[in-house]
Amino acid sequence: MEISSDILVRALQETLYMVSVSLVFGGIIGIVLGVTLVVTRKGHILENRYVYALLNPIVNVLRSIPFIILLVAIIPLTRLIVGTSIGTTAAIVPLVLHIGPYFSRLVENSLLEVDEGVIEATRAMGATPVQLIIKVLLPEAFGSFVLSLTTVTISLIGATAMAGAIGGGGLGDVAITYGYQRFDTATIVVTVVLLVVIVQIIQSIGNHFERKIRRFN
Template identity: 75%
Template sequence: MEVSIELMIRALWETLYMVSISLFFGGVLGIFLGILLVVTRKGHILENKVIFSIVNPIVNIFRSIPFIILLVAIIPLTRLIVGTSIGTTAAIVPLVLHVGPYFSRLVENSLLEVDDGIIEAAQAMGAGPFQIIFRFLFPEALASLILSVTTATIGLIGATAMAGAIGGGGLGDVAITYGYQRFSTITIFITVVILVALVQVIQSLGNIFERRIRRV
């Protein structure tokens, strides 16, 4: 059985919906955790062993849980937040908890790439911690952060495909329901082509923006 164009368009829209909303909330969470991981580590501007020793293992724990297991493990939380554990909106909750800690490590790596001399210069000019973070660290790490966002977005696309295994909607749901369960090879092939094209577009855009930032 072949799926209609309308169904594919709706599935693509659902995938983009899940990715965009999850990326926004997961990005906010990831930036917050990433900043904490950097500034509270030993020798940094807000060194705090207690906070670092709490945030670091929490991030590691969530990163170590396979997404398909996380989907099932937090069903009670998903129901509490959105009122259901099935559907496109419900899939956003585990997607945020999946991408947030992952993105925080990318943010951490990007910020740690900034030369220590820039931080020392900022402190010499009397800049406070928040000024150092948002006026020195982030501008210097912007090109790297763009690539981090690109990587996180591509990871989210793969995760939304897995969300289809529990009725999360999107292209993954179409591939499983109309492709795998109904033995439609062409349906699986079409969804794979769309996902590959989507990833290529996002990666190309990320590379373009990163190159432009580095030239500035």
């Protein structure tokens, strides 16, 4: 059985929709959590052991839950937010919760690589914590952020494929419904090739911008 191009185009659009929306909301959560984890740790500009002690284990727990389990575990929350637990939009909720904590650790690692001498020099000039975050920490780690964002985007693509297992739509759903369940190897191959091409394009774009940012800095 040959799958129609219309089905593949729609599935590709669904995958890109899930990735883009999840990336926006998950990225915001990841940056906020990552920055908070860094600035509240011991010896940093907004040291607060209570905030750090609360956020750190929460991020660890969310990161340790396999995505396919998270999909099922938060079905009540998904229904509460979007009114259903099935479909492309419903899949965005677990995708955001999956990628946000993951991205926060990448953001945290990037910020911790910022030279402490630069931070101390800026503090000595009277900069406020907010100014330090906006004008020093984030700009200095921006090149690393681009690579982290590339990694997160690629992880999201893989997660959307898993979302297809519970009717989340996208290329993963096509591979399972039209490929695996109907024993159509050609469909599986086509969807895999499309996913590989998307990943390669995203990785190339990320590497390109990261190199440009490094040279600019």
